[in-house]
Amino acid sequence: MKHTFFRLALGLSAIALLAACGGGDDTTATTTEAPLAAVVPSGGSGSITGLVSYSGDDTDAEINMDADPVCASAHSDPVSTESVVASDGNLANVFVYLKEGVGGSHTVSSEAVLLDQTGCTYVPHISGIQVGQKLVIRNSDPTLHNVHALPEKNKEFNQGQPFQNMELEKSFDTAEVMVRLKCDVHPWMSAYIGVVDHPYFAVSGTDGSFSIEGLPAGDYVVEAWHETLGTRTQSVTVGDGAVTVSFDYDA
Amino acid sequence: MVHAESPRALHRFAVFLASCVIGLIAAGGLVKSLEAGLSVPDWPTSYGGLNPPRWWEIENVRAEHGHRLIAGTVALMTVALAIWAWRREPRRWVRRLAWGAGVAVLLQALLGGLTVLLFLPTAVSVSHAALAQLFLCMVVAFALVTSRGWRESIASPELAATGRDLQALASGTTVLVYAQILVGALVRHTGSGLAIPDFPLMFGRWWPPQFDFSITIHLIHRIGAVLVTVAVVTLLVRIARCSSRRGFVVPAVAMGLLLVAQVTLGATIIWSGRAVLPNTLHVPTGATLLAASLILTLRSWRAAAAAPASSRTVGEPAMVAA
Ligand SMILES: [Cu+2]
Numbered sequence: 001m002k003h004t005f006f007r008l009a010l011g012l013s014a015i016a017l018l019a020a021c022g023g024g025d026d027t028t029a030t031t032t033e034a035p036l037a038a039v040v041p042s043g044g045s046g047s048i049t050g051l052v053s054y055s056g057d058d059t060d061a062e063i064n065m066d067a068d069p070v071c072a073s074a075h076s077d078p079v080s081t082e083s084v085v086a087s088d089g090n091l092a093n094v095f096v097y098l099k100e101g102v103g104g105s106h107t108v109s110s111e112a113v114l115l116d117q118t119g120c121t122y123v124p125h126i127s128g129i130q131v132g133q134k135l136v137i138r139n140s141d142p143t144l145h146n147v148h149a150l151p152e153k154n155k156e157f158n159q160g161q162p163f164q165n166m167e168l169e170k171s172f173d174t175a176e177v178m179v180r181l182k183c184d185v186h187p188w189m190s191a192y193i194g195v196v197d198h199p200y201f202a203v204s205g206t207d208g209s210f211s212i213e214g215l216p217a218g219d220y221v222v223e224a225w226h227e228t229l230g231t232r233t234q235s236v237t238v239g240d241g242a243v244t245v246s247f248d249y250d251a
Numbered sequence: 252m253v254h255a256e257s258p259r260a261l262h263r264f265a266v267f268l269a270s271c272v273i274g275l276i277a278a279g280g281l282v283k284s285l286e287a288g289l290s291v292p293d294w295p296t297s298y299g300g301l302n303p304p305r306w307w308e309i310e311n312v313r314a315e316h317g318h319r320l321i322a323g324t325v326a327l328m329t330v331a332l333a334i335w336a337w338r339r340e341p342r343r344w345v346r347r348l349a350w351g352a353g354v355a356v357l358l359q360a361l362l363g364g365l366t367v368l369l370f371l372p373t374a375v376s377v378s379h380a381a382l383a384q385l386f387l388c389m390v391v392a393f394a395l396v397t398s399r400g401w402r403e404s405i406a407s408p409e410l411a412a413t414g415r416d417l418q419a420l421a422s423g424t425t426v427l428v429y430a431q432i433l434v435g436a437l438v439r440h441t442g443s444g445l446a447i448p449d450f451p452l453m454f455g456r457w458w459p460p461q462f463d464f465s466i467t468i469h470l471i472h473r474i475g476a477v478l479v480t481v482a483v484v485t486l487l488v489r490i491a492r493c494s495s496r497r498g499f500v501v502p503a504v505a506m507g508l509l510l511v512a513q514v515t516l517g518a519t520i521i522w523s524g525r526a527v528l529p530n531t532l533h534v535p536t537g538a539t540l541l542a543a544s545l546i547l548t549l550r551s552w553r554a555a556a557a558a559p560a561s562s563r564t565v566g567e568p569a570m571v572a573a
Contacts, residue, residue, distance in 0.1 A: 067310035144303055144312065146292045148370075156370055158289055162298035184290040185311050 044216035046238035052204045052224060054091035054249035059084045063188045070143035071120035071186060081188065082125040083228050090208025091249055093126040094226045095178065095194040097201035098212070099233065101220035106198045108132045112169075115181070115191060117145050117161070122181065122191035126227070128201040129193055131175055137161075137168040144185060151179040154195065158184075177225055192227060255341040257397040264335070265394035268328050269542070272387045273535050275325050278318040279383060280534030283439055284527045287311035288371050291319070294364035322360060329356045329390070336393070345396055352389040359386055373440045380436035384429060384541055391542045395549055400498060406557035413494045414554025420489060421548040424482040424506075428541045431475040434468060435537060443469045444530070450521040476514060483510045486547070502547040509540040 060080040065071035085092040112134040116123045120141060129135055137147050139161035147168060148158040153176040159168055172179065172195040183189035194201055202210040204224075215238050224232045224247040232247045282288050290311035291297045297306070297316050306316045329352050336349035359382045366375040395401055404410070438444055446465035453459045453473075459466050483506050490503045513536045519529040 069308055070305070143305065143309065144298055146290055148289055148292070158292040158370060160292045160298040160303075162300075162303055184287060184292075185309060187286065187311070 044214065044238075045240050046215035046217055047211060047213045047242045048096075048215065048220075048222060048236060048238060048245050049211040049242055050096075050209070050245040050247065052091040052094045052096075052208045052210065052247045052249065053089050054084075054086050054208075054229070055089050056084070056086060056250070058086045065120055065186070065188070068120065068143055068186060070141065074119040074141070079119065079121065082121075084226075085206065087206065090204075090206070091226065091229075092204050092206045092208065094204040094208075094210070094224050094247065094249075095126055095128055095192070095201065096204065096210045096212065096222060096224045096247070097128065097177065097194055097196050098198065098215075099221045099223040101218055102198045102200060103218075106130070109199060110134075112136045113193075114138060115193070116140050117147075117183070117189070120145075120183075120186050120189060122189055124191070124203070126178075126192050126203050127194070128203060129172065129195055130199055131173065131195060131197045132171055135170045135172070135193070137170065139164060139166045145183045145189070146185055147181060148184055149179055149181045151176055151195075154179060177223075194225065256402065257341065257345070258335075258339050259399070261332075261335055261339060262394060262397040262399075264328075265332060265390060265397055268325070268332055269387070269390045269394050271321075271325050271328065272383075272390050273538055273542070275318070275321050276383050276387065276538045277531060277535035278314070278321050279380070281527070281531045282314050282318050283376075283534075284525070284530040285311050285314050287314040288376075289367065291315045291367070294319075294367045319363075322356075322363065326356045326360055329353050332390075332393070340397065342396075345393065348389060348393050348396070352386060352393060355382060355386040355389055359383060371440070373437070376440040377433070377436045380440070381433055384432055384538060387538055387542060388545050391545055392549060395546055401550075401553065404498075404553055404557065410496070410554045411557050413496065413499065414551045414557070416493055417486075417489065417499065417547070417551035418555050420482070420486055421544065421551045424479070424486055425541065425544040425548045427475075427479055427482055428537075428544050431472070431479050432537050432541060434472045434475050435533075437468050438472050441465060441468065444520060444525050447473070448521070450518050476517060480510060480514070483507060498550045499547060502543045502550070505543045506540060506547070509536055509543060512536050513540055 058080075060083055062078045062080055065075070065079070082093060108130050113127060113129045113136070115127065115135060115137045117138065118140040120143070139145050142164045144160065144162040146158055146160045149156060149170070151172070153174040154172045157170065161168060172193075175195055175197045177194045177196065178192040179195055181191045181193065200212050200215060202212050204210045217239050218237075220236050220238060222234050222236050222245055226249065229249050232249065232251075234245055234247070236243055236245055287310075291303065293299060297303045297319065303312055303316060306312045333349040333353040336346050340346045340349070359379065362375060362379040362382060366372065366379055369375060438446075441464070443465035446463075446469040447453045447459060449455065453470070459470060462470075487503050487507050490499050494500070513533065516529045516533040516536055520526070520533060523529060
């Protein structure tokens with residue numbers, strides 16, 4: 001996944017930075033704005049990688065986009081909802097984040113998270129963002145959308161994007177897992193964004209895998225969130241290296 | 252004292268406006284049935300302009316923006332009615348009624364805009380539904396009292412007696428129908444339409460086994476339907492026994508037919524799992540039932556207010572309380 005790869009790259013560059021500093025106290029040294037290396041400034045060398053498994057069926061229904069001819073004509077093949085994306089026993093679109101155990105403050109990534117509206121669907125369907133991090137919402141469609149966020153802790157908003165290639169910038173003030181976004185023009189369109197106050201989160205890919213990098217050593221509670229299948233939590237002790245954590249949605 | 256007449260064209264325009272208001276209420280019902288209320292996020296603009304691109308091709312935007320366009324047209328027509336009445340209507344209270352309708356439709360537009368900007372809070376949406384019915388009542392009342400039939404009501408002991416007989420029952424029915432519409436609006440705007448998922452049984456029984464807010468107001472709406480039915484049937488029986496006057500019989504029969512249609516639509520909403528068509532038609536049908544009840548009520552008051560026949564000569568136009 002592009003996002004994970006990106007974070008991995010940032011994690012590596014952060015490690016390089018730390019190495020250059022002689023491995024000194026890493027939480028205070030990086031408050032200066034580094035445009036690219038901001039994701040894991042307070043991190044360590046630990047990581048959590050794992051798999052989300054689910055043997056149930058991909059239950060998603062086909063979407064009828066006739067309510068807007070532009071949406072219907074954007075797809076030659078049928079489009080399905082993305083509630084349960086599962087294959088070969090692996091579950092995608094699971095938001096995995098550190099729920100407890102993360103201390104200190106964390107520099108907010110200066111890299112924007114992109115939520116695209118294309119083919120009258122949200123891409124990505126599930127994503128994560130830091131508190132205060134910039135969210136860019138783009139309309140790549142030659143039709144109009146309204147972007148309606150339905151948070152409980154953050155501020156609700158509803159803004160229109162009548163034209164193609166319009167962009168909207170937003171950010172969230174408070175940690176909230178998850179914030180739902182929907183389009184009232186196209187009722188099938190929905191997306192979820194996990195808002196957390198640290199950079200330690202990931203979304204499982206179609207192979208069910210996820211990876212959270214650059215963690216300081218410590219004891220954490222990791223939570224997996226799925227749109228319809230609910231949450232699972234596990235306690236994990238992270239040291240210098242990689243710890244493997246698996247979430248089983250059949251259990 | 253003999254009043255100058257209201258212009259015929261003013262009356263016809265008011266009748267046309269009343270039918271447009273029913274259409275506007277239907278359009279509003281469609282917006283809610285499609286859950287399209289926030290599909291145009293800004294107000295008074297629509298996607299920053301007058302008309303959103305391709306708005307007529309996109310179902311929900313067509314519903315919401317169409318509702319705004321119809322509302323704008325009805326508002327302009329109502330202002331035109333008020334100006335027309337101000338210049339040509341001889342009775343001051345009728346002129347004031349027209350101005351009242353103008354104020355109501357403007358307030359109604361503000362409530363509509365406010366509910367969009369505040370993300371459809373129940374209180375604002377229900378107020379929008381409640382004021383819509385009052386606005387309709389004002390326009391219907393205006394159309395009725397500017398009609399020739401209203402002016403030419405002949406005072407007679409028989410008529411006055413029937414009027415007095417009907418007054419309380421018709422008034423009570425109108426208030427009851429309006430209250431039932433308010434409860435219905437609450438059911439719609441709290442998403443309680445399927446809180447009791449079966450009909451006529453409730454969770455397979457004759458009384459719900461458990462209660463929460465949604466189930467309670469849904470149940471009140473069903474009980475309200477029974478009460479309205481009792482009231483309308485009583486009214487029909489009373490009129491069948493006491494009067495063959497068209498002015499009473501026509502609205503009463505209309506109420507009976509509208510009631511049957513309305514209950515059928517209500518049941519169909521449940522059976523279809525809130526299909527858009529019955530869920531939408533339920534709203535203007537209720538509004539038309541209210542309008543018919545109001546017409547019957549006002550005519551009963553008019554008849555009862557006619558001076559005792561002994562003090563009038565037959566053929567003298569009855570006076571309107573100014
Ligand atoms: Cu959309």
